[in-house]
Structure formats: structure tokens, C-alpha cells
Amino acid sequence: MAVHFDLRENWTVRAVPPAGPPEEAAEAVTAPEGVPAAVPGCVHTDLLAAGLIGDPYADDNETRLGWIGRTDWRYATVLAEDALTGLLEGAERLDLVCDGLDTVAEVRLNDRVVGRTANMHRSYRFDVTDAVRAGDNELAVTFTSAYRYAEDLRLRLGDRPGAYPEPFQFIRKMACNFGWDWGPTLVTAGIWRPIGLHAWSTARLAGVRPEITVRTGADGRTEGVARLHVELERTGAGADAPLTLTAAVAGQRREVAVAPGESAAVVEVRVPDPRLWWPRGHGDQPLYDLGLRLDGPGGELDAWRRRVGFRTVELDTRPDAAGTPFTIRVNGEPILVKGANWIPDDCFPARVTRERYAERIDQVVGANMNLLRIWGGGRYESDDLYELCGERGVLVWQDFLFACAAYPEEPPLAEEVEAEAREAVVRLAHHAALVLWNGNNENIWGHEDWGWKAELGARTWGERYYLDLLPRIVAELDPTRPYWPGSPYSGRPDRHPNDPAHGTVHIWDVWNERDYTGYLDYRPRFVAEFGFQAPPAHATLRAAVGDEPLAPDSPGVRHHQKAEDGDGKLARGLAPHFGPAAGFDDWHYLTQVNQARAISLGIEHFRAQWPLCAGTVVWQLNDCWPVTSWSAVDGAGRRKPLWYALRRVHRDRLVTVRADGGLSVVLCNDTGRTWEGRVRLARRDLAGAVLEEVEAGFQVGPRGLLRLAVPEPVARAEDPARELVTADVTADGDVDRAWWFFAEDVDLALPEPEYDAEALVRGGDLRVTVTARTLLRDLALFPDRLDGAAEVDEALVTLLPEESHTFTIEGGAALDPEAVLRPPVLRCVNEAVRTAPDPAR
Structure with a gap:
């Protein structure tokens, strides 16, 4: 049986001369003994743990740490003789297995170079059998500056346009390390995934590529099929050994003999009537243990185990009268x-644990969402993310790793891209949650609209990756899943790539140029990106920024705003709805409310177009550091008001009031059951008094939608500044309400807020009950201002006079x-x- 030995302990890291650290750190980071290093990890986190740098996320430390990415670094450890002796005893081969090296590295065992790497997104295996010597052995991994490598390649191949001046498209590394409009420039290096030794004999499983499918027979019965394409590597002594492969799943077992000299085989196991895996809201998520065992003359040699789900997935893009749909079918x-959309949850990926992934996926589920798009400027995530999505029924759309730039197609990048893509497809193919491969993020759109053509001339920009190489790889290695060339993309090269009537669309004129009411102008088939900014939670911002006092334009707050003219866009976004904010506290609150309202309006408008519009993917779920951004969950994992708004608009049964050619109530039923009940429509004054009302029954079929016109007496306001409409839906004993205001808040005659409030301790929580004496709009609690660990269960609650709501602050008893x-x-x-300054004064 093979033996795996983890090399996690006893590493050091030091800068390699000529080093580039500032004078105060130079002696410590270049000392021969080095600094203690964590593996997996990276240089930034090692220097931080050693107290040699400040927190890269605090204030403007990011800027002062730029030298790290322009320095070469050497990681080293000693392999003790007794450990190696035990490993090598009886083994014919010893491999060094590197799951992830970031990025351009030379690997030495003693004085011998055993391997070189140039891709963060690949794993590597090096035969070190002959490099081991008697006694202790030194293993060293030296990382060349990613900047120097990328800039040298840019000089050699010729520059290419991109969204940012950094050279991220010239190196196969997490692009957002080089900075983004939501992320810092922190160019990392290090052993970012596990590294270890593998001692083995006779043969090993060099690759296992699963195809998990479901077939339906003529009798209507289903059969699950697990087809495993197996590649073997043999030692010289094991070249002629007879081998056996045994696969088992769901109580079914299949054995295949591998003849002497053969290095490939296919093992297929069929499962009668398997329970099907469904996305959340459509059924259960049964997962089955699938195992493969390799045996030789002496018994078990190697094994491979995964959890799989049986289901089919298709992408429906058959043209119709309205254009080209983009509908995922499971x-x-x-x-x-x-x-x-998902971005890397930390600039330093080794800090993202399974527990942290679980927290984020639970936030996805808690917001009633059913899909994550893994964005192309980040990385292929840990299997933990895909496993957790599979367990919770969250679909995964996976971008290949290209974003917002023209990418060269010449060597050495072309070979790296192919190897990386092949490994990623094989590694992720078994995950039931993965339903779509996407070629790139915004590169085809950028080539069409961002002035790239004139700048590029005849130089390559990635087109052959997206339209040739990647679809061939997916067709060969993962024929069970659809591939789409890019996002946005309209299905054909001769169409504008961001045409809302065809395929996927990104809506960024809203936020960049227009107010969020611009969403109402769209009738898209699928919205793969759209978003609106807001600052992080107060506790998150306060912990990262030392400004006294905090202000929208104070230095630290501004440094944690990376979008071009982001602060100006926030202010212009507030103006038509609230007017200017009176100070930091109002700015912080109102920008968060505005973000929540913007995305709510967009999603409600797009949901009301089902099935013409088959979905939305908001930009973005999460952040990688404390920053003002488009996220619903900030860089410390705290939920912004947007998260609570997403929970509401993504509910399976949604009621919304729309003004599309006349006021109407739209009832959206995303369940497999008929929705029946009654709706009461009332036009009221701001004191809550009913001016006109009407009530009617309704019935909405499974996965259906019903639009009800609001009668004229209710739909037409006599005084828009002092009236509103409520739509109260009663069904199955539950009551839900949608609101419609005839004017923006800045133009409403909003009363001075009057209410009664009390706080009562319940166990470790604090329950806060607010009873309105006037209309209260978007009532919210921000307990993180008092205790960063406290969270509230609800936000943005609107109450009529005499109505009450009880908030629960989890962990708020103190x-x-x-x-x-x-x-x-x-x-x-x-x-x-009402406290906002009057611009007319």
C-alpha cells in the first residue's frame, strides 16, 4: 500500500538577495535562518505572523507592502533521515506532490533541481527517488517575483489591453492578486496548498475521470451510470504486473482486470433507480459514495473516493420568438x-477553511439563493466549496480563469492554459452541483466594446481559447455538462456579445452611468452580472480604518474604495432617492439602504419576466477584504442590508408591485405546488388610513407567475407625496406584504418617526420590539456598532402606525x-x- 507523508511542519521563508524589503525589515527577512513559515500559506501571512509587517488590510498598508510581490522568496525545510527511511522502506518510487505553488518556482531537493513551475492553478508531481541522499535532506522552493515574470513576458509578447494596467494576463495566477475595483494589490508567493511525499510501488492511480450520468429506458425507469476513465502509472518493476480495478457505488460493484503493460482502463458501474440530485427548492440532494480501488499481486496499491449525485443538466439556448434563451435545466x-457571483473569499487563500466556506454557503442558502458563479479572475476553489454546494443544493457555474483582459495565446501561456484547464475539468467533474463551464469573464465583450481591436492589431487576445480550446477540452473530458464561451455572450460571434435578447447579459450602465431605475428598461434572457455599491458593516470598516473621525472622504475610507469614481457614484446614486446625506452615519446607513433597494428592484423586475428571463446572478456575494463594494456579505463575513433584501426577493413565493404600463401586482410562484389565496390592495395615506381598497382571490400554478392589474381607484394617487399602496397576500395562514410608494423618499412628506421600543433579554439574545406610532420606513438595527459579534435576524422593515416588529439580536444579551x-x-x-441638508439653503 502506498504511503503519503504530509510536509506541513518546520518550514522557513526568507527573501532571496538582491532583496527588495524596506530597510527596517531587510535584516529579518534576509537572514539565513529565515522566518517561520506556515504551509499551506504565503509570504504575507508569514511576515504578518512574525510581526514584520502590519496587517495588509488595515489603512493603506497595502501600498507599503508592494515590495513583497517584487521580491524572490525561498521556502525551506529539512526532511529527517528517520522519516525518509521509513517512507522508502519497501517503496520503488518516491514522489514530491505539490498541490499548489504560487506561482513561478524552482524546486530543489538537496543540490538537485527536481522541478519548475509557472502556474498557481495546477498541481505538480516530481519523481525524487534518485535525489534522496543518506542523512537529512533539504527541500527548498524558490519563488521568482510574479511581477518580474509577468512583466518580462509582456515585454517579449507585446502588451495587451485590460481593465487595469497590471500584468495579470501574462501569468497563470489569481488575477485579482494584482488589484481589482473591489480588491487590494497584494501579489502573493508561497506554498498555498498542501505539499507532501508519496511513496509507492508497482502502480498508482495517475488520473480518474468520472462521468456521472442518468439514463432513462424505454420502460421509463432510470439508471444511474458512473463511468470511470482511469489512467495508471507503473514503476519499472511493475510494468508487467497484472492489476485489478474495482469500483463501487450505491451497493453496486464492478471489477475490471488490467493486463500487464496496460496503463488505461474504463470501469462502469450501473445503479438502478437512483435517487436524483436536485437544486434546492426542487427536491433533495442525495449523494452516494463512489470508490475505486487498485489492486496488484500484493494487495491494495491505491484508492480514490468521491461523493457523487445522479442528475442530468442541459443548457437550453434554442432560439425563440424573443431571441436566444439561457435556461439551465436539471x-x-x-x-x-x-x-x-463569488470572488476569492480572502486575498490569501490558505486562510479560507472548510468552516469559512460553510459559513458562506449557509449565507447563500439563507438568502434563498440556488447558484454561485465562480468568477474568472479568481481561482478554482477548494473541493470543500463544491462539496458543500452539493450537500446544500447550490448550483455552481464555473468560469475558466480569464477576466477583463486580452490574453496572449502564445507559448508558454498556451501550454499552461491547456494543462490547467484539463486538470480543473477532471478534478471538478464529479461534483453534482457543478452545472456549467464558462470560457471567460467579459473578454469577448471587452474585445468588442472597450477599444481593444485598435490597440491589439494582429496580436492574439484569447479568442481561440474561448471558441476552440476550452470547448474541445470540455467535450472530451466532461461531456455531461454544457459549455458557454463567455459572460456576457450572445451565442454567436456575429452578434453583439452583450445583447440582452440573447444569452447572458451584464448590466453595468446602471451604477456606472445611470440610476438603478434603469433596470426597468431591460427585458433580458439571463442577467449574469449587475450590482450596486455600499460600504461594509460599521464594525468591519472601523476595524480596518484608523481615521478619526470616520467620514465618507476620510483617507482610510477612501483607500478602501477601489472603484473608479466610486464615491461619486455612491453620492449620485443617493441624490434622486434621499438627497445628500447629513454626515457619516446617515451616509453609511442610506448607501446601504440604497444598495438593497437597487438590487431588490432589479431582481423583482427580472423575476416578473419569468420564463423569458431565466435568472439573475447578482454581483457579488462576498468580499476578500474590508472594502466598499457590491457585496452582500462584507470582508469580515458580516451581512449587509442587501443580504436581507436578497432573502426576501429570492423567496420561493414573491409578491411585488410593478408599474409596467400601469400598476400591477405580480405573484411569482417558484415551487412545485399551486399557490392559492387572497390579495388585498389598499391605497393609504402615510398615517395608514385606507383611502381605497379591493380584495380578490388568486391561483398561481407550479413554477408559474400571475399578473393582476391594480384597479384605478387604488392605482392612482390623489397626493403622491402623502400616499402609498399595500398589497397584502394571505395564503396557507401566512401573510406577506408588498409596498408601493408614489414618490421617492426625498419627495415624500415622511413624518417625524415616532415609536415605542423595548429590549428584553432572552437567553443569550436580545429581543427588540418596535411599535410604530407613525409610518417607519426601512427600520434597521446595527448591533455591530456596539459589539462586532452581534447579529440581527432581520433588516429593512417598514411598519404602518400601530404595527410592531420584534428583532432578535443573536448574542446581544450583554x-x-x-x-x-x-x-x-x-x-x-x-x-x-428629514435630517439631510436642504441643497436649496
């Missing part, structure tokens, strides 16, 4: 996608009740807008 059923019940912890739009 087990033949069309899925209304309610998703979010909070000061008086502080909880007043601003800036307890907020509503009424007091924020």
Missing part, C-alpha cells in the same frame, strides 16, 4: 436561477439596551432623510 426541469434603542444603532429612513 433533470429536464427549467430552473429559475437566483444566484450570486448589549446596553439604551444604546440599542437609539441612533446610530436603531435607524429608519424617516429620520435620516
Whole structure:
């Protein structure tokens, strides 16, 4: 049996002369003994742990740490003689297995170079059998500056346009390490995934490529098929050994003999009537243990185990009268996608544990979402993410790793791209949650609209990757899943890539150029990106920024805003809805409310077009550091008001009031059951008094939608500044309400907020009940201002006079009740807008 030995312990790291650290750190980081290093990890986290640098996420430290990415680094450890002796005893071969090296590295065992790497997104295996010597052995991995490598290649191949001036398209490394409009420039190096030794004899499993499919027979019965394409590597002594492969799943077993000299085989196991895997909201997520064992003359040699789900997936892009749909079908059923874009959850990936992935995926599920798009400027994530999505029924759309730039197609990048893509497809193919491979993010659009053609001339830009290489790889290695060339993409090279009527669209004129009401102008088939900014939670910002006092334009706050003219866009986004904010606290609250309202309006508008529009993927779920961005969950994992808004608009049953050619109520039923009940429509004054009302029954079929016109007496306001409409839906004993205001808040005659509030301790939590005496709009609690660990269960609640709502602050029992019940912890739009400065004064 093979033996695996983890090389996690006893590493050091040091800068390699000529080093580039500042004078105060030079002696420590270049010392021969080095600095203790964590593996997996990276230089930044090692220097931080040693107290040699400040927190890269604090204030403007990022800028002062730029030298790290322009320095070469050497990681080293000693392999003790006794450990190696035990490994080599009885083994014919010893391999060094590197799951992830970031990025351009030379690997030495003693004085021998055993391997070189130039790709963060690949794993490597080096035969070190002959490099081992008697006694202790030194293993060293020296990383060349990613900047120097990329800039040298850029000089050699010729520059290419991109969204940022950094050379990220000239190296196969996490692009967003070089900075983005939501991320810092922190160019890393290090052993970022596990590294270890593998001692083996006779043969090993060099590759296992699963195809998991479902077949339906003529009798209507289903059969699950697990087809494993196996590649073997043999030692010289094992070249003529007879081998046996045994696969087992769901109680079914299949054995295949591998003749002497053969190095490839296929093992197929069939499972009668398997339970099908479904995305959340459509069924259960049964997963089966699939195992493969390799045996030789002496018994077991190697094994491979995964958890798989049986299901089919298709991408429906058959042209129709409205254009080209983009509908994901699972087990033949069309899925209304309610998703979010995922970026790396930390600039330093080794810090993202399975527990952290679980927290994020639980936030996806908690917001009633059913898909994550893994964005192409990041990385292929740990198997933990895909496994957790499979367990929770969250679909995964996986970009290949190209984003926002023209990418060279010449060597050495072309070979690296192919090797990387082949490994990624094989590694991820068994995950039931993975439903789509996507060629790139915005590169085809960029080539068409961002002035690249004139700048490029005849130089390559990645087109052959997206339209030739990658689809060939997917067809060869993962024929069970669809491939799409890019996002956005309209299905054909002769169409504009961002045409809303065809395929996927990214909507960025809203936020960059237009108010969020611009979403109402779109009738898209699928929205793969759209978003609106807001700052992170107050506790997150306060922990990262030392400004006193905090202000929208104070240096630290501005440094944690990476979008071009981001602060100006935030201000212009507030103006038509709330007017200018009076100070930091109002700015912080109102920009968060505005973000939530913008995305709510967009999603409600797009959901009301089902099945024409088959889904939305909001930009973005998460952040990699504390920053003002488009995220729903900030860089410390805290939920912004947007998260609560997403939970509402992604509910399986949604009621919304729309003004598409006349006021109407739209009832969206994303369940497999008929939705029946009654809807009461009322036009009210701001004091809550009913001016006109009407009530009617309704019935919406499974996965259906119903649009009800609002009668004229209710739909037409006599005084838009002092009236609103409520739509109360009662079904199955539950009551839900949608609101419609005839004017923006800045133009409403909002009353001074009056309410009664009390706070009561319940166990470790604090329950805060607010009873309105006037209309209260978008009532919210921000307990993180008092305790960064405290979270509230609801946000942005609107109440009519005499209505009450109870908030639960989880872990809030020790909070000061008086502080909880007043601003800036307890907020509503009424007091924020009424205190805003009058620009006419």
C-alpha cells in the first residue's frame, strides 16, 4: 500500500538577495535562518505572523507592502533521515506532490533541481527517488517575483489591453492578486496548498475521470451510470504486473482486470433507480459514495473516493420568438436561477477553511439563493466549496480563469492554459452541483466594446481559447455538462456579445452611468452580472480604518474604495432617492439602504419576466477584504442590508408591485405546488388610513407567475407625496406584504418617526420590539456598532402606525439596551432623510 507523508511542519521563508524589503525589515527577512513559515500559506501571512509587517488590510498598508510581490522568496525545510527511511522502506518510487505553488518556482531537493513551475492553478508531481541522499535532506522552493515574470513576458509578447494596467494576463495566477475595483494589490508567493511525499510501488492511480450520468429506458425507469476513465502509472518493476480495478457505488460493484503493460482502463458501474440530485427548492440532494480501488499481486496499491449525485443538466439556448434563451435545466426541469457571483473569499487563500466556506454557503442558502458563479479572475476553489454546494443544493457555474483582459495565446501561456484547464475539468467533474463551464469573464465583450481591436492589431487576445480550446477540452473530458464561451455572450460571434435578447447579459450602465431605475428598461434572457455599491458593516470598516473621525472622504475610507469614481457614484446614486446625506452615519446607513433597494428592484423586475428571463446572478456575494463594494456579505463575513433584501426577493413565493404600463401586482410562484389565496390592495395615506381598497382571490400554478392589474381607484394617487399602496397576500395562514410608494423618499412628506421600543433579554439574545406610532420606513438595527459579534435576524422593515416588529439580536444579551434603542444603532429612513441638508439653503 502506498504511503503519503504530509510536509506541513518546520518550514522557513526568507527573501532571496538582491532583496527588495524596506530597510527596517531587510535584516529579518534576509537572514539565513529565515522566518517561520506556515504551509499551506504565503509570504504575507508569514511576515504578518512574525510581526514584520502590519496587517495588509488595515489603512493603506497595502501600498507599503508592494515590495513583497517584487521580491524572490525561498521556502525551506529539512526532511529527517528517520522519516525518509521509513517512507522508502519497501517503496520503488518516491514522489514530491505539490498541490499548489504560487506561482513561478524552482524546486530543489538537496543540490538537485527536481522541478519548475509557472502556474498557481495546477498541481505538480516530481519523481525524487534518485535525489534522496543518506542523512537529512533539504527541500527548498524558490519563488521568482510574479511581477518580474509577468512583466518580462509582456515585454517579449507585446502588451495587451485590460481593465487595469497590471500584468495579470501574462501569468497563470489569481488575477485579482494584482488589484481589482473591489480588491487590494497584494501579489502573493508561497506554498498555498498542501505539499507532501508519496511513496509507492508497482502502480498508482495517475488520473480518474468520472462521468456521472442518468439514463432513462424505454420502460421509463432510470439508471444511474458512473463511468470511470482511469489512467495508471507503473514503476519499472511493475510494468508487467497484472492489476485489478474495482469500483463501487450505491451497493453496486464492478471489477475490471488490467493486463500487464496496460496503463488505461474504463470501469462502469450501473445503479438502478437512483435517487436524483436536485437544486434546492426542487427536491433533495442525495449523494452516494463512489470508490475505486487498485489492486496488484500484493494487495491494495491505491484508492480514490468521491461523493457523487445522479442528475442530468442541459443548457437550453434554442432560439425563440424573443431571441436566444439561457435556461439551465436539471433533470429536464427549467430552473429559475437566483444566484450570486463569488470572488476569492480572502486575498490569501490558505486562510479560507472548510468552516469559512460553510459559513458562506449557509449565507447563500439563507438568502434563498440556488447558484454561485465562480468568477474568472479568481481561482478554482477548494473541493470543500463544491462539496458543500452539493450537500446544500447550490448550483455552481464555473468560469475558466480569464477576466477583463486580452490574453496572449502564445507559448508558454498556451501550454499552461491547456494543462490547467484539463486538470480543473477532471478534478471538478464529479461534483453534482457543478452545472456549467464558462470560457471567460467579459473578454469577448471587452474585445468588442472597450477599444481593444485598435490597440491589439494582429496580436492574439484569447479568442481561440474561448471558441476552440476550452470547448474541445470540455467535450472530451466532461461531456455531461454544457459549455458557454463567455459572460456576457450572445451565442454567436456575429452578434453583439452583450445583447440582452440573447444569452447572458451584464448590466453595468446602471451604477456606472445611470440610476438603478434603469433596470426597468431591460427585458433580458439571463442577467449574469449587475450590482450596486455600499460600504461594509460599521464594525468591519472601523476595524480596518484608523481615521478619526470616520467620514465618507476620510483617507482610510477612501483607500478602501477601489472603484473608479466610486464615491461619486455612491453620492449620485443617493441624490434622486434621499438627497445628500447629513454626515457619516446617515451616509453609511442610506448607501446601504440604497444598495438593497437597487438590487431588490432589479431582481423583482427580472423575476416578473419569468420564463423569458431565466435568472439573475447578482454581483457579488462576498468580499476578500474590508472594502466598499457590491457585496452582500462584507470582508469580515458580516451581512449587509442587501443580504436581507436578497432573502426576501429570492423567496420561493414573491409578491411585488410593478408599474409596467400601469400598476400591477405580480405573484411569482417558484415551487412545485399551486399557490392559492387572497390579495388585498389598499391605497393609504402615510398615517395608514385606507383611502381605497379591493380584495380578490388568486391561483398561481407550479413554477408559474400571475399578473393582476391594480384597479384605478387604488392605482392612482390623489397626493403622491402623502400616499402609498399595500398589497397584502394571505395564503396557507401566512401573510406577506408588498409596498408601493408614489414618490421617492426625498419627495415624500415622511413624518417625524415616532415609536415605542423595548429590549428584553432572552437567553443569550436580545429581543427588540418596535411599535410604530407613525409610518417607519426601512427600520434597521446595527448591533455591530456596539459589539462586532452581534447579529440581527432581520433588516429593512417598514411598519404602518400601530404595527410592531420584534428583532432578535443573536448574542446581544450583554448589549446596553439604551444604546440599542437609539441612533446610530436603531435607524429608519424617516429620520435620516428629514435630517439631510436642504441643497436649496
